[in-house]
Amino acid sequence: MTYRHAPYRSEKMEKVTLMCAALAAASLTGCAGLNADVHTTNPAALQGEPTYTITRMPSQDASADHPQFEALLRDELAKRGFVDTAGKPAHYLLSIAYDTRPATVGVGGKDCAPSDCPKAEAPFSLFGGRAYQHSLTLRFFERTSGEERYKVSAVIADRDADPLRAMPVLVKSALAKFPFDAPSDWRVKLQQDKASGVRNVISVQPLQP
Template sequence: MKAILICAALAAASLTGCAGLNADVHTANPSAALQGERTYTIARMPSQDASADHPQFETMLRDELAKNGFTDSAGKSAHYLLSIAYDTRPATIGVGATDCAPGACERSPEPPFSLFGGRAYQHALTLRFFEQSSGQEVYKVSAASSDRDADPLHAMPVLVKSALAKFPFDAPPDWRVKLRADQAGGVPAVVSVKPLQP
């Protein structure tokens, strides 16, 4: 029983961020070079047009893209079309077993209470760059992080900063970005960017 409680405490500590902020980043076409004029326009889905939060996401993203030499064409002709997708959902912590027969290892239901002060949430952001002329996707990057705050606006600075910590990310496709929170509540600073070992 003591060992189980220690393991549960360690799992909870990793979600609360006591080790600092971090996000996992995955890229498709990691060696693709974004060539040509660094102008873009954002393609919005109808749900994003209706969202009160989406303009704040776009503002954070525009600021980080500008640091990488990209300019929003403000609806005029642009070299790239940028698609933005994000979501926040409850995360679950499970225990995997490899020594049981198929169908015998059913997923256990979530506990009706939390031992360590709240549900965990998984936040994700995906950016896709398409060449406007050909419609071909030339670069895709996703960032994901976990914490105990259900508000996607709280997670967005970490996700945006992580997704654009290297631009573009080269091979390998999977990276861990560690960040340091800004004391004034602003955008976090990148501490390290390291490839994840397979």
């Protein structure tokens, strides 16, 4: 009797394994695929003339990719009424920081934030794809006082190690509301246009505590 049921149990276990793998894939998509988590400091604190000039770190001066990041930011900020003075006196100094690294991917709740997802002990690959976490932080300093007036960070995860491909989503997410008001933590959802392949913001919601 036991022997006759063994193949059934094996087949059932295979189905369960496949279901778990599918759920893991769905979880990665839900947590990161077209979602970004945004955190702000000093929400809605931008006041005064909407002009800025970009400050660079030495490593950014030497980077071949950095000018593309700046061009993308200028375009998006211009849509929101902020003008780059190209090094001339401006109300704000804008600092840009970004990072790409292998991500620890959570397998768990639907639409969970990266900070809330159950974590694997180390980055793992699902069907051969490694996950990467991309982050962008923008800091606006008042030029005359040097005080930080506004800071916003956006984080996404995907299976592409190229930060250039992640940057459009990060910029759109960080500027989805500009400036973000209270609370400090938000979930930005994006959807890919089937014709152009461009990802556009479809909703901006505060994260529940």
